[in-house]
Amino acid sequence: MSRSQFAIDVPDSLVARARSGCREAFEQIYRRFERPVFTLALRICGDREEAGDVLQDTMLKLFNHLPDYRADCPFWGWLRQIAVNEALLRLRRQRRLVSEITVDEDDLPEDRGLPPWAAADAALLQRALDGLPSATRSVLWLYHAEGYTHDEIAALMHRTPSFSKSQLSRGTRRLRALLQIEEPIHA
Structure with a gap:
């Protein structure tokens, strides 16, 4: 645990x-x-x-x-x-998990790492999290805030580690889009 x-x-x-x-x-x-x-x-x-x-x-x-x-x-x-x-x-x-896990991949920008949590205003971040499907929001919270591994999240949600990883990736991209966070330019 x-x-x-x-x-x-x-x-x-x-x-x-x-x-x-x-x-x-x-x-x-x-x-x-x-x-x-x-x-x-x-x-x-x-x-x-x-x-x-x-x-x-x-x-x-x-x-x-x-x-x-x-x-x-x-x-x-x-x-x-x-x-x-x-x-x-x-x-x-x-039955939210089943109905909300599908996200239109074409609407999401490419994932390049973790969102800059400290840069987002807490209220704005909460509204963005509220805009995510419950499965995605749960994975994001369990992984980033609670420190669960993908294997542990998979076991809790009766899914596979791949499910956890994909929800984390999709959720990160969607959060960036909702928060309108631009990617840093790498020199």
Whole structure:
């Protein structure tokens, strides 16, 4: 399992108290992870209402499966995996993945690497991401922000690594077009 750049530490004692049934400890965990789970779900689903549903489903699973947590991996990594699975499950249920993965290749400029993330205004970038098909947006987010490999993304999305690579390439080209980013001239 890859490690997110947004790792969040949680004291082992807090997890132990929540596992033993302490309601206040679970509420503290909820408050600590509510925003990161919602943000992750929003980036994958592209819709605030869907992200709220994913947050709710993730926290219910957390509550029901907290006794199953093994401390041999970081807590946020374990919870993040639940959130990613819930978000992708929601997308699969809506059949968005199948209907939105086709992109007209003639409309896309040639891919020459990663988009210059730091150069784009955050609001403009969010609008551009929202304009992408959910499968493409999910792959972009999982790869660039969460640090998943193509093999891991393929496994999560029940696809092949080639699917992940092609969605990343298409998404990068489409983002560049949506953000109207010109390619640098190589001397």
